[in-house]
Amino acid sequence: MDSSKIRTALALSERIRKKEISVREGLDATFEIIDQKEKSLHAFLTIDREGAYKEADRLQEKVDAREMFGPLFGVPVAVKDNLCTKGIRTTCGSKMLENFVPPYDATAVQSLKDAGMIIVGKTNMDEFAMGNTTETSYFGCTKNPRSEAHVPGGSSGGSAAAVAAGECLVALGTDTGGSVRQPASHCGVVGVKPTYGSISRHGLIAYCSSMDQVGPIAGNVTDCAALMEALCTWDPKDSTSIKRGSLDSLTAVKQGRLDVPTYGKRGRLDILSSLEDGVPGMKIGLPKEYFSAGLDPQVAASVMRAAETLERHGAILKEFSLPLFQYFVPDYYLIACAEASSNLERYDGMKYGLRVPGSDLHDTYRKTRTQGFGEEVRRRILLGTFALSEGYYDAYYLKALKVRRLVANAFDDALKEFDLILGPTAPTTAPRLGEADQDLVKSYLADVYTVPANLTGLPAISLPCGVGEGGLPIGVQFMGRRFEEALLFKAARVLEKETCQNG
Amino acid sequence: MGEASIKAQAKTAYETAIGVEVHIELATKTKLFCGCEASFGAKPNTHVCPYCLGMPGTLPVLNEKALELALSVGIALHCDIPAWSRFDRKNYFYPDNPQNYQVSQWFYPLCKVGYVEIGEDATKRIGIWNIHLEEDAGKLFHDEKTDQTLVDANRAGVPLIEIVSAPDMQSAEEVLAFLEQLRTKVLYLQASDCKLQEGSMRVDVNLSVRKAGNSGLGTRTEMKNLNSFRAITRAINAERERQIGILEAGGEITLETRRWDDAKGASFPMRSKEEAMDYRYFPDPDLPPVFVTEDQVEALKKAQPEMREAKRKRFVSQFGIPEYDSEILTQSVRLANLFEETAKLGIAPKKVSNFLMGEGLRILREKELDPADVQATPEHFAALLKLLEENKITNTVAKEVFEEVFVSDVDPAEYVERNGLLTVREEGVLRQTVESVIKENEKSASDYLGGKEKALGFLVGQTMKAMRGQADPATVTALLKELLKK
Structure with missing residues (x-):
């Protein structure tokens, strides 16, 4: 049969495991589309054809030997280029790491391998994940598969575009301020930012450590849930990684007990078993401020239609107010830049990566970092350095931390009343190439719907809810309580089924 | 008045206030935030991993043993142990520091106010301000042949505690007494081997002087590169002289860090004002706060040796x-x-x-x-x-x-x-040696016979020497007496 007709990762894996198609055939379909589309799309920075086929053969032996494997076994996957892959170049979209080959695998990458998935390549991204268009990549922008005049969003633009174009069925992105959800929205695919600490950051090249989180991207909600389950695991190598548990221990967390639950029986997060439960009785809040000025009317209309759909399926909708709305973006950029200024200090030309020799040590530092980093990265390092400087710390960084706490409290309060918070993922559909550069502040402000999940550590999902002018996708976002991704997926699944029926 | 007496008068008219910052490497098997060996003296860059080389994507995981040792020291120094502390990043670019920030504690240290007692019957208390846990840096070597500076990251990430004292000491003697007390306590806890020469104990001295009777402290300087107790003494005395000299000449002391050159017996400023550091301390987002329960503190108190x-x-x-x-x-x-x-x-x-x-x-x-x-x-x-x-x-x-x-x-x-070192007591073997000793020392023999008892001791000694110390002295003495009488 023609494996390129298989549209979901779970179906592909099932066919492979039933030996209806071989692992190689599944991979052939992926590379066929990559070969077709990659030249104009530029979703990938590195493609590891040889490694992928080698792995396919190894996995086929397992199939033939009827060894145990999971629901994504044999599925090709793309990985954002800020996740370390042993032996495969990992650039972070930067000249600084143009030739950097990590000596180890990120835990998230290891999780993919443990699930029997095949890494086909590394995807394009904004340099060091700083950007929301993939245009700050040193290696050039990725195009939006729905319209090549538009950006795919970012920073995980390569991963979202690859999935949207069918170059692979699932991919890994990372989300610091919306970098999984926003490109997913712009490309018309599903993306999740899990609860902070859910997926190990070990091997994720840090931008803003207190907000960075790996997230799954897929063409549909169910695949996304399956990938999410495969990735969520406690990792002793990441001190901010949390141990997920059974429902009982989740109750403990709800009761405000800080001790993090231990593993449940499966030792994994469980989303799939309740995925089709629907939304009857689910309380969904809509922040008034989200639908104020700045939101494109076609996006607003589409998101409201999604809300109504959920209501029709038994959810209870209610408006509420988030007065701190206007502080989300400045708070996010202050903290993110401050942490970035420190996280990126290690790129100094001494140990690995680019080195531009200068007349002395400081000149070498200066030349290396001036030439190795792009303009946006340099800007954020400078902003962050300023915010942490003696005499400014209290006024900027410390104040930002206090605002962050207030934002978290506001969402926690809202989530006592509501099971989910619904809103747009981005204020507009994907901007045109080059548009963001013309108004940087506007571009930053476009992150307003996504950054709260990162400031608060709460989980959020974005999925397509409509199509705007020029066939550009519109995304809707749900935010939920810590550890309760299952609720996000249930609601997303209801919407997805409706959209598919309509489309 | 002669110059010497003016100097003497000037000296007595000033009081010295000294505080120290003591860095001690903890005797853990592994580093503070990774599993690399922490031992001293290995081949360069053999005790390293992606984390302590500052590779992208790596994360710290706290060594519980280091935490325990640091707390033990805090308890031994009568410190308050707060319910929680936190790690902060100290940002500065230098090649011995692979991440270009040091993970340390600035805002909320592990241990707060404590003291060490010095003097006869522990009559003087030297205050401890805080103890914090942090990472050590690597080492730089200059290769003359290639004119390159090379980095050895073996030490990078080795756990250190920094103990900051109050400026309660007034002389080099008091500083040494404090350091001796501190060192003994740490050695008793087996928390470190505290070797100044190997750098597992490092002392920086903060010193200021003020006119006797004045309240408040004068402007201080910080002295680094003190590699022995002798250097500490010399540096303290020299710095006091230098500061008094400046003040007597109507000058002002500059708040600065100075480097002691033990060979020259003098100190020099380490960096100019333009290069003054702004470390941009902020909480390390990769590490959650460290919570220490009362039970834990009690258990560690009980476990104190x-x-x-x-x-x-x-x-x-x-x-x-x-x-x-x-x-x-x-x-x-x-x-x-x-x-x-x-x-x-x-x-x-x-x-x-x-x-x-x-x-x-x-x-x-x-x-x-x-x-x-x-x-x-x-x-x-x-x-x-x-x-x-x-x-x-x-x-x-x-x-x-x-x-x-x-x-x-x-x-x-x-x-x-x-080595055949058992004592020889067989008369047969000894008799021969004794006879030849008497023959070779006729003067002593006759002295003894003439009543000089001391001469016998000499003869015993000579016999023992001939026997390479292995003869039974009682048997030798008896034999000598017997043979001399013949």
Whole structure:
């Protein structure tokens, strides 16, 4: 049969495991589309054809030997280029790491391998994940598969575009301020930012450590849930990684007990078993401020239609107010830049990566970092350095931390009343190439719907809810309580089924 | 008035206030935030991993043992242990620091206010401001051949505690007394080997002077690169002189960090104002706060080993050794333990003490060894003393063998056997030697016969020497008397 007709990762894996198609055939379909589309799309920075086929053969032996494997076994996957892959170049979209080959695998990458998935390549991204268009990549922008005049969003633009174009069925992105959800929205695919600490950051090249989180991207909600389950695991190598548990221990967390639950029986997060439960009785809040000025009317209309759909399926909708709305973006950029200024200090030309020799040590530092980093990265390092400087710390960084706490409290309060918070993922559909550069502040402000999940550590999902002018996708976002991704997926699944029926 | 007396007067008119910052490397098997070995002296860049090389994507995981040791030191220094502390990043670019930030504690340190007692009967308290846990940096080497500076990251990430004292000390003597007390406590806790030369203990001195009677402190300087107790003393005295000199000349002290050059006997500013550092401390987002429960503190208090004072008193009451012996033996926990364990194997405590204090200290001094380097096991030490007690070896031989036991922990019985060191007491063998000694020393022989008792001692000595110390002295004396009378 023609494996390129298989549209979901779970179906592909099932066919492979039933030996209806071989692992190689599944991979052939992926590379066929990559070969077709990659030249104009530029979703990938590195493609590891040889490694992928080698792995396919190894996995086929397992199939033939009827060894145990999971629901994504044999599925090709793309990985954002800020996740370390042993032996495969990992650039972070930067000249600084143009030739950097990590000596180890990120835990998230290891999780993919443990699930029997095949890494086909590394995807394009904004340099060091700083950007929301993939245009700050040193290696050039990725195009939006729905319209090549538009950006795919970012920073995980390569991963979202690859999935949207069918170059692979699932991919890994990372989300610091919306970098999984926003490109997913712009490309018309599903993306999740899990609860902070859910997926190990070990091997994720840090931008803003207190907000960075790996997230799954897929063409549909169910695949996304399956990938999410495969990735969520406690990792002793990441001190901010949390141990997920059974429902009982989740109750403990709800009761405000800080001790993090231990593993449940499966030792994994469980989303799939309740995925089709629907939304009857689910309380969904809509922040008034989200639908104020700045939101494109076609996006607003589409998101409201999604809300109504959920209501029709038994959810209870209610408006509420988030007065701190206007502080989300400045708070996010202050903290993110401050942490970035420190996280990126290690790129100094001494140990690995680019080195531009200068007349002395400081000149070498200066030349290396001036030439190795792009303009946006340099800007954020400078902003962050300023915010942490003696005499400014209290006024900027410390104040930002206090605002962050207030934002978290506001969402926690809202989530006592509501099971989910619904809103747009981005204020507009994907901007045109080059548009963001013309108004940087506007571009930053476009992150307003996504950054709260990162400031608060709460989980959020974005999925397509409509199509705007020029066939550009519109995304809707749900935010939920810590550890309760299952609720996000249930609601997303209801919407997805409706959209598919309509489309 | 002569110049000398003006100087003398000026000196007495000033008071000195000294505080110290002491960095101590903790004796953990692995580094503070990764699993690399923390030991000293390995080949460059062999104790490294992606984390301590500052590779992208790597994350720190706190070494619980380091936390425990740091808390133990805090408890021994009577510190308050807050319910939680936090790690902060100290940002600065330097190649010995692979991440270009050091993970340290700035805002909320692990231990707060405590003290150390110094002086006769612990009459003076030196305040401790805080103790924080942090990562050490790597080392730089300049390669003359290639004119390149090379980095060895073995030390990068080794756990350090920084102990910050109040400016409660007034002289080099007080500083040394404080450091001795501190060092002894840390050694007793086995939290570090505290070697200044190897850098496992590093001392920075903050010093200021003020006119006698003035309240408030003068502007201080910080002195670095003090690699021995002698250098600390010299640097303190020189810096006090320098500051008084400036003030007497109507100048002002610059708040600065200075580097002591022990060869030149002088200090020099380390960096100019334009290069003043802004470390941009902020909480490390990769590490959650460290919570320390009261139960944990109680458990660590219970687990504290017997400290020097208690041990000193107990040795006197339990083993009946003189106060003086106990004072000396307990200066080093290694010697104290060796003493106690050997005495417990049934050897007269005073004999054990005599050997350690006489021979032991001499060997340490002559070989420039640290008590921590002593290899002797109590079993071998006791076996040696038994051989002596049973007259199987002479005192001279015992001293020779002791050195081998002390430094290399040889089996004394085997060593004596192999080298033929057992005491010779067979008259037949000794008679021949005694006869030839008398023949070669006719003057002494006749002196003895003429009534000079001292001459006999000389002849015994000569015989022992001829027997390489292995003859039984009683038998030799008896034989000499017998043969001389002939």
